[in-house]
Amino acid sequence: MSPIASIRQEYKQRSMSEKDVAVNPLLQFAGWWQEAAAAGITEINAMTLATASADGLPSARIVLLKGYDEKGFHFFTNYESYKGKQLAENPRASLVFFWKELERQVRVNGLVEKAPEAESDEYYNSRPEGSRIGAWTSPQSQVIKSREWLEKREEELTEAFRQKPIVRPANWGGYTVKPVSVEFWQGRPSRLHDRIQYTLQESNEWKIERLAP
Numbered sequence: 001m002s003p004i005a006s007i008r009q010e011y012k013q014r015s016m017s018e019k020d021v022a023v024n025p026l027l028q029f030a031g032w033w034q035e036a037a038a039a040g041i042t043e044i045n046a047m048t049l050a051t052a053s054a055d056g057l058p059s060a061r062i063v064l065l066k067g068y069d070e071k072g073f074h075f076f077t078n079y080e081s082y083k084g085k086q087l088a089e090n091p092r093a094s095l096v097f098f099w100k101e102l103e104r105q106v107r108v109n110g111l112v113e114k115a116p117e118a119e120s121d122e123y124y125n126s127r128p129e130g131s132r133i134g135a136w137t138s139p140q141s142q143v144i145k146s147r148e149w150l151e152k153r154e155e156e157l158t159e160a161f162r163q164k165p166i167v168r169p170a171n172w173g174g175y176t177v178k179p180v181s182v183e184f185w186q187g188r189p190s191r192l193h194d195r196i197q198y199t200l201q202e203s204n205e206w207k208i209e210r211l212a213p
Contacts, residue, residue: 011103011187016194024206025182025198026070029106032184033068036099048096049075054089065097066123072110072178076123078140079114079171085141087112093177103187108179115174124168132166133157183211 022028036044045065052058059082067074073095078084087093095108124132137154144150179200186194195211 009187010189011193012189013103014186015188016184016186016196018196018208018210021184021196021208025108025179025184026068026072028184028198029068029182032099032102032104032106036102036104039099039101041099041101044097044099046097047073047075048094048098049083050094050096051083051086052090052092053086059083059086065095066174072176073108074115074174074176076115076120076172076174078135078138079173081140083141087175095177105185107183107185108177109181110177110179113176113178115176117173120173121168123174124172129166132168133161135172136161136166136169188213 022031033044043064046062047065048060049063050058050060061083063075063077063083065073066076079088091112093110093112095106095110097104097106099105124135127135133154136157137150179198181200182198184196188194191213193213195213197209197211198206199209201207
């Protein structure tokens with residue numbers, strides 16, 4: 001047997017019941033987020049973002065959550081990146097958070113909208129100077145000549161912005177993933193995990209169900 005196949009972890013820290021969860025997934029997420037923060041998990045905002053092109057070709061990568069509220073989950077990126085192009089073709093996405101220290105996972109499926117420009121400006125202007133220049137420097141997801149080309153471009157842009165504000169590029173901004181289903185996964189012994197799913201109904205209420213592990 002391959003050594004990889006023999007790697008396993010027995011999950012036994014906690015349990016989860018549909019009787020105990022919040023009435024909507026964003027409140028439930030907020031509670032789990034606070035527990036993850038209290039546990040000192042590093043980069044708890046790291047999430048897998050999965051997108052797909054119009055013909056269904058999927059693509060996934062790690063991005064950073066920059067906020068959540070009653071509207072959904074917010075992140076920022078280059079609109080002309082590969083994920084930006086896929087979202088323009090197919091404005092749907094999945095998110096996955098995995099907090100192994102708590103033996104927890106959250107999966108989100110939703111519809112995606114661009115953030116208002118004022119919201120993108122506000123977040124962009126809160127970033128460190130290097131990150132703001134970086135948004136101008138990188139033609140994200142495009143083939144480039146070399147690392148040296150990228151560094152030279154950064155130097156040129158740093159000099160160009162030395163005497164003027166580093167305004168947000170028009171091709172950079174935020175997205176909101178508006179959930180239509182959210183699953184909370186709590187690891188349990190013998191792979192009999194707890195899985196609670198929220199599904200948005202036409203009445204705009206959330207249906208709560210337990211899924212088989």
